[in-house]
Amino acid sequence: MDQYEKTIIPLIESMYNSFTPIEKTIADFFIHNTQTIDFSSKNISRQLYVSEASLSRFAKKCGFKGYREFLFRYQQGFGENQPVITDDSAKQVLNTYQELLTKSYALLDEQQLDRIVHILSTKKRVYVYGRGSSGLVAQEMKLRFMRIGVNMESITDSHIMKMNSVLLDEDCAVIAISISGRTQEVMTSLRAAKTRGATTILMTSRREKEFQEFCDEILLFAVKEHLENGKAISPQFPILIMVDIFYSRFMELDTFHKEALHDYTMDILYGGR
Incomplete structure (x- = not known):
């Protein structure tokens, strides 16, 4: 599994139920985002209609010192090994297996x-x-x-x-x-x-x-x-x-x-x- 990157998405998902409504809004963005954009706290807070302080609290709740450390870890695994969804049911199942294998590695x-x-x-x-x-x-x-x-x-x-x-x-x-x-x-x-x-x-x-x-x-x-x-x-x-x-x-x-x-x-x- 050397080809896998340590994504923090499964960490965010594991804590999802403990988040406040604002934190869930932030979590949903990072879990489902597939585009490389300006991830600065100023830009993300503007897009999500949340304060930069909320981003910082969210990052700390996830176990990081602040938003900057959270963002560094997020970008390390961003875009790696994203499952390819097709109309073929067999491939969908296999893509799901691959996604879970990648997430399992990240949680080790x-x-x-x-x-x-x-x-x-x-x-x-x-x-x-x-x-x-x-x-x-x-x-x-x-x-x-x-x-x-x-x-x-x-x-x-x-x-x-x-x-x-x-x-x-x-x-x-x-x-x-x-x-x-x-x-x-x-x-x-x-x-x-x-x-x-x-x-x-x-x-x-x-x-x-x-x-x-x-x-x-x-x-x-x-x-x-x-x-x-x-x-x-x-x-x-x-x-x-x-x-x-x-x-x-x-x-x-x-x-x-x-x-x-x-x-x-x-x-x-x-x-x-």
Whole structure:
């Protein structure tokens, strides 16, 4: 993926719901803009009918020191790898995949991946919560990580999520998967896990300030409009990208031992055939 540029568009999209109406106006411009123009604060404020101070506040809310730093990062990735939309349905799907791959690369946080790998390596038990499509990813995670020696369990039933809280302590980690960050059963159970002392990780496409109250790590994956409804492609796709990335990172630790465990597990499963 060396050919990809680090665009900040997915960062803006992940924070969209936390923006004020004025900030959403600014966000909409930078998300959907496809033209190279004068991006100075004076010109953009005039075009959007907002103050230059609003641009500065927006930039700081996105995590930058000011509008100048925000603009520098925006222009670095501007115009790179824009998906080409055609009338061919197959190409539209492939363009969507490409867009999500590019956004996933932009969202990668190497230090965070190392922290999550450390959590998976040190906790005695790991539970993955998810409903619907996210529940299918939870089951896939369980199967993959169990093969390399992680004591992982997937839970997709809301009642069992609630009951599971009594089993949690500081030796446990809970990974919750919710595209919207609003799946009530999953989010409530993640809060309960935090109160029990478990390490909590949220995999979501939305960055909300309230998540920091009960999440030790918030792992963002790429988002596409209406993705959670599965209208264009499976909503599992961007989640599985991130799972594959930190699975690969996890395998880098003691690779020989983990590959041996994986091979042994596969021999047990299929050796008798």
